[in-house]
Amino acid sequence: MSITIKDVAKKTGVSITTVSQILNGKGQRFSEKTREKVWSAAEELNYKANYFAQNMVTKQTQTIGVIIPDITNTFYSDMIKGIEDYLYENGFMVLLCNSTDNEERENLYLNQLVHRSVDGFIIASSTISDEMIFDLLKKNDKPYILLDRKREEHESDNIIVDDTEGGYVATEHLITLGHRNIGVITSSSSDVNVHNRFVGYKKCMEDYGLLMKEEWIMRETLSMSGGYEAAKKLLQADVSAIFATSDQLAIGVYRAASEVGVCIPEQLSLIGYDDIELASYMSPPLTTIHQPIYEIGKLAAETLIHRIMNPEEAAKNHLVKTRLVVRSSTKVL
Incomplete structure (x- = not known):
């Protein structure tokens, strides 16, 4: 037979x-001694709160x-880890x-x-x-956090990565190495963050007065297979470098290059994101634009709980900066 609040009350001698109020986090008006007595009794009896009854009292599901x-x-799995770790530490569960x-x-x-009835x-x-x-x-009074979506007329907290700047820096890195024909x-799809990386690429190429041929621009699914298919076409074009707007895409480029005997970085410089x-x-280690993926997830969870x-x-908008990580997949032309 399961232990109830009545059993805890009987053991402690309180009502x-x-x-109920102490176990549901509403016992601040009681003395510390009383709270400790109730919690100790609940632990000793191995009392488990009735989830649905608790929800009715607190109006929260945690x-x-x-x-x-x-x-x-992998980007999303790393981000989820940041979200889940923070929520776990603060008594919340994730419905993914x-x-x-x-x-x-x-x-x-x-x-x-x-x-x-999730809380947010x-x-x-x-x-x-x-x-x-x-x-x-808003109609259901549910707080929410948007990732990589600009907050416009609707009020909501937002975590924004400066992807336009990141795309610009990635392209500029290749240009400073002497590359001009950059795929x-x-x-x-309609991913706002990845689109902004492409916007950064275009802006950088324009700022340096460089040509952008249509056949140098590939649009694929954000996956290794998408990068592979795109690279097969780009390797037939006159490009000396490729900016892959995600590391998943870049990994596909490695395979395509290997199949046709193109060496990275000797014959093709490659940068990811x-x-x-x-x-x-x-092999070689990928030069890329770093964004703190785990920390983004943790910040999103922290911001939502605060909300x-x-x-x-x-x-509030929370802007997250990126940085260039130079490894061995890019070299001077």
Whole structure:
């Protein structure tokens, strides 16, 4: 038979109401001695709170809904680790939804998570519309954090990576090495952050007065296979360097180059973006743009919990900077 609040109250000699309030985090008005007595008795009896009853009292489920577009992408798995570690330390659980970049699936998950009364959302997707987020989450009074989405007319906290600057720095690195014919592999979907990296590439090429041929611009899925397919075409074009707007894409370039006997970096300089763990283990190690992926996840979780606890504070944009990590996949032309 399961232990109830009544059993804890009987053991401690205090009222059921007192036990309930202390165990549900609302016992500040009671003395420290009483609180300690209740918690000690609960632990000794191995009392486990009734999840649904506790939810009725606190109006919280201690769960956070997280929506990502592709769990197979190492970037998102590293980010989720940062989110989960912070939430675990603060008594929250993660309900993770992997949308596979499917808008219908994302909308379904958003509605279902609201129905399950999660306390807040971390949304790392550019497919869900601003109107959908605003209408559904605001209507249900659900705080949320947007990753790599500009906060415009709707008030919400946002974690923004300076991807335009990162794309610019990646391209400029290749230019300073003497490269002029620089191919780029970007996303074929609506990813805002990856698009901004491409914007940085274009701006840098324009600032240096360099030509950008249409056949140097490849749009593929953000995956190793996407990088592989794009590189097969770029290696037939007159490029001496490639900027892959994610490390996943860059890894695909390694395979394509190897198959046709093109040596990196002797015959082709390659730079990626993200600095996932695998980047430093490639042969040669991949030059890339580092963004603190784990820390971004942790910051998103920390910001959301702060928002849940302080709902009246003004929304903020948190800008995350990137940096160039030079390894061995780029060299002077």
